[in-house]
Amino acid sequence: MDFELSRDQVALAELVRVIVAGRFPIERVRRAEGGRQVVDDDDWAALGEAGVFSLTLPEDAGGAGLGMADAAVVFEELGRGVVPGPLVATHLAARLAARAPALSGAAGGSMVVGATRPPSGGQPWLVEHLDSLSALVVRGDGGRLTVAGPAEVAALAAVARPIERSLDPLTPLSLVPAAGPALDSVIDEEGAGREWDLGTRVLTGALCVGIAAATCHLAVEHAKHRHQFGRPIGSFQAVKHLCADMLVRAETARAAVQAAAVTVDQPDVGDPERAAAGGALLAAEAAVANARTCVQVFGGMGFTWEVPVHLYLMRAKVLAASLGPADVLAATVADRY
Amino acid sequence: MDLRYTAQEERFRAELRGWLEGAVPSLPDKPPADDWPARRTYDTHWQRLLFDAGWAGVDWPKEGGGRGAGPVEQLVYAEELARAHAPYVGVNFVGLLHAGPTIAVEGTPAQRARYLPPILRGEEVWCQGFSEPDAGSDLASLRTRAVRDGDQYVVNGSKTWTSHAEVADLCELLVRTGPEDSRHRGITWLAVPMDTPGIEIRPMRTIAGTTEFAELFFDDVRVPVANRLGEEDDGWRVAMVTLSFERGTAFVGELLSSVELLRSLRDVAAQQGAPAAVTARIGHLGAELDALWALTRRNVSQAARDGVPGIGGSVFKLAFSELRQRLGDLGLELAGSAGLSWDELAGGPWSAAAGGPGNAELVDTWVNSFSRTIAAGTSQIQRNIVAERILGLPKG
Numbered sequence: 001m002d003f004e005l006s007r008d009q010v011a012l013a014e015l016v017r018v019i020v021a022g023r024f025p026i027e028r029v030r031r032a033e034g035g036r037q038v039v040d041d042d043d044w045a046a047l048g049e050a051g052v053f054s055l056t057l058p059e060d061a062g063g064a065g066l067g068m069a070d071a072a073v074v075f076e077e078l079g080r081g082v083v084p085g086p087l088v089a090t091h092l093a094a095r096l097a098a099r100a101p102a103l104s105g106a107a108g109g110s111m112v113v114g115a116t117r118p119p120s121g122g123q124p125w126l127v128e129h130l131d132s133l134s135a136l137v138v139r140g141d142g143g144r145l146t147v148a149g150p151a152e153v154a155a156l157a158a159v160a161r162p163i164e165r166s167l168d169p170l171t172p173l174s175l176v177p178a179a180g181p182a183l184d185s186v187i188d189e190e191g192a193g194r195e196w197d198l199g200t201r202v203l204t205g206a207l208c209v210g211i212a213a214a215t216c217h218l219a220v221e222h223a224k225h226r227h228q229f230g231r232p233i234g235s236f237q238a239v240k241h242l243c244a245d246m247l248v249r250a251e252t253a254r255a256a257v258q259a260a261a262v263t264v265d266q267p268d269v270g271d272p273e274r275a276a277a278g279g280a281l282l283a284a285e286a287a288v289a290n291a292r293t294c295v296q297v298f299g300g301m302g303f304t305w306e307v308p309v310h311l312y313l314m315r316a317k318v319l320a321a322s323l324g325p326a327d328v329l330a331a332t333v334a335d336r337y
Numbered sequence: 338m339d340l341r342y343t344a345q346e347e348r349f350r351a352e353l354r355g356w357l358e359g360a361v362p363s364l365p366d367k368p369p370a371d372d373w374p375a376r377r378t379y380d381t382h383w384q385r386l387l388f389d390a391g392w393a394g395v396d397w398p399k400e401g402g403g404r405g406a407g408p409v410e411q412l413v414y415a416e417e418l419a420r421a422h423a424p425y426v427g428v429n430f431v432g433l434l435h436a437g438p439t440i441a442v443e444g445t446p447a448q449r450a451r452y453l454p455p456i457l458r459g460e461e462v463w464c465q466g467f468s469e470p471d472a473g474s475d476l477a478s479l480r481t482r483a484v485r486d487g488d489q490y491v492v493n494g495s496k497t498w499t500s501h502a503e504v505a506d507l508c509e510l511l512v513r514t515g516p517e518d519s520r521h522r523g524i525t526w527l528a529v530p531m532d533t534p535g536i537e538i539r540p541m542r543t544i545a546g547t548t549e550f551a552e553l554f555f556d557d558v559r560v561p562v563a564n565r566l567g568e569e570d571d572g573w574r575v576a577m578v579t580l581s582f583e584r585g586t587a588f589v590g591e592l593l594s595s596v597e598l599l600r601s602l603r604d605v606a607a608q609q610g611a612p613a614a615v616t617a618r619i620g621h622l623g624a625e626l627d628a629l630w631a632l633t634r635r636n637v638s639q640a641a642r643d644g645v646p647g648i649g650g651s652v653f654k655l656a657f658s659e660l661r662q663r664l665g666d667l668g669l670e671l672a673g674s675a676g677l678s679w680d681e682l683a684g685g686p687w688s689a690a691a692g693g694p695g696n697a698e699l700v701d702t703w704v705n706s707f708s709r710t711i712a713a714g715t716s717q718i719q720r721n722i723v724a725e726r727i728l729g730l731p732k733g
Binding site for chain 1: 338339340341342343346409412599600603613614616617618619620621623624625627628629630631632634635637638639641642648649652655656717719720721723724725727728729730731732733
């Protein structure tokens with residue numbers, strides 16, 4: 001038993017950190033704020049080339065043959081860098097490509113694949129990043145997956161209404177009428193929906209852990225350098241304790257998400273469903289709570305558009321929403337406890 | 338990251354499990370919580386069984402008579418004892434987890450030969466005299482004074498929060514030998530026989546109604562210089578040595594029993610058709626317990642790699658102590674008016690006979706949970722430690 005990162009996992013994290021620092025410095029990413037196409041094709045291809053979308057594919061399918069544990073390490077780094085775009089959906093779509101040829105470009109990053117879960121009762125759906133997508137995976141009731149290829153996505157985009165202002169300025173939204181074009185590439189294979197849900201919870205959880213850790217770091221650095229009453233605000237216990245709680249949330253969420261990833265890879269060590277639901281629950285909570293606390297520690301500046309802390313908060317809310325209601329995740333844990 | 342155990346670790350587990358399956362059912366009934374002589378008999382009997390089977394001092398260094406097990410084996414050990422519902426270390430806590438390991442490292446050969454074997458065999462019980470009425474979180478300000486008189490120290494002062502003092506044979510005592518304001522630099526570690534004239538024990542009643550700890554008063558208590566561990570004025574370092582033995586397994590038993598308690602709360606709540614809000618709280622607590630079990634394995638792995646525990650210990654302690662209070666709250670809330678009685682109620686869903694947690698256990702868990710955020714460093718001090726030592730924030 002060794003639950004520390006392996007040397008390869010440490011190297012993988014470092015590699016992704018370098019790519020994020022080079023391609024996605026926050027001031028550069030922010031230039032796309034409010035735009036309809038936030039995902040840059042070259043950047044997406046660079047992520048693909050680095051293996052972000054293919055690393056859990058078997059080697060004979062062009063992947064690295066790695067597990068969800070390795071993917072969780074990579075996605076934590078992407079979360080830390082608030083890298084925009086449907087990262088989780090494109091990664092999971094690459095794993096579906098063997099069953100859905102329309103998704104074959106996902107692994108290499110030549111396709112941007114989104115995901116959505118339509119509301120029941122014929123309500124219109126909100127789709128993220130629609131204008132950047134070349135495919136869309138629709139997660140229906142009962143674990144049914146439907147794939148919309150490039151032509152169908154274009155048809156969806158043609159009838160969709162753009163949302164003028166989305167909460168996260170780097171996650172554009174479109175409203176698709178329920179009576180949109182029919183999607184007929186259905187993947188009904190047993191296990192596909194389950195794998196999709198587990199992957200969504202683990203990798204979204206990992207993005208959230210990255211946000212929780214990043215906002216903890218930002219708050220601590222601010223508290224060390226911002227002076228009031230002639231001393232750093234981080235020397236006041238009221239501020240210190242906020243920061244300590246941020247670390248506790250980030251570290252427990254990381255342990256939970258990484259254990260979930262390992263359990264998906266090695267189901268003999270536990271219950272993957274319970275671990276993934278619990279990890280996602282705590283990670284989403286940690287991301288939102290830490291980002292809010294970061295706004296608080298930054299004080300008035302934290303409430304300004306200029307300081308990028310709010311981007312972490314809004315992304316955390318986008319990720320939390322993609323996981324569904326917290327009570328549903330908690331009930332999954334309770335039922336399987 | 339690998340959560341599977343090696344073949345060697347699994348062999349260790351199987352051997353221990355096999356022994357526990359025979360030993361635990363052979364134990365007599367647990368004594369009442371406030372009958373300390375009976376508790377001593379029960380706990381030391383268990384320690385003797387462990388010793389005879391070669392399971393005493395698993396985590397102790399071999400030169401101290403222990404098994405020298407690595408961090409992962411220590412984790413397996415704690416996990417298996419918890420799963421078998423084996424007795425907690427009880428009155429052997431200070432000897433096995435604190436004084437013993439300290440003597441194993443800092444003691445002379447004569448001191449090791451004198452003190453260690455009786456701890457492992459369950460023949461001598463230790464208590465701890467560290468905290469004082471005016472030196473709690475700020476331990477370095479302690480004032481109990483020891484003055485050298487020939488080959489003896491004469492000790493005067495008082496100590497507090499001393500668990501099972503009335504049944505202890507020896508006390509690991511921190512005394513002031515340096516000047517009044519010498520703080521960490523003027524403290525000495527002494528082994529004091531509890532039957533030495535001049536020691537008065539005054540048990541304190543807790544809010545749970547039991548006498549878990551006592552105040553100690555020292556009035557011209559004479560202690561041989563030979564009972565000093567390490568050099569004079571070097572006792573702070575000596576006492577802190579033990580902390581370096583902590584491998585992140587200290588709370589395994591309580592963590593796993595919390596999992597069991599939550600599971601039985603879930604079962605009873607489900608039978609009663611609990612509202613969705615209760616299910617969500619149960620699930621949230623379950624997710625947190627799972628996360629802390631993962632964090633435990635992370636901390637143990639770190640200790641196995643680096644030889645020292647990482648940052649996880651303080652993080653774990655903070656999270657678990659507060660979680661334990663919320664678990665206590667939930668249990669008492671679900672029990673409703675049955676949670677107002679310390680007496681075991683016969684009948685109803687909260688009688689122990691119904692298979693679930695009894696109302697008395699829920700009351701006990703709830704009341705005792707308040708000590709968790711105080712003992713071994715209050716949550717406020719823990720937050721300072723996390724902020725200053727891990728996050729690097731400046732001291733106030």
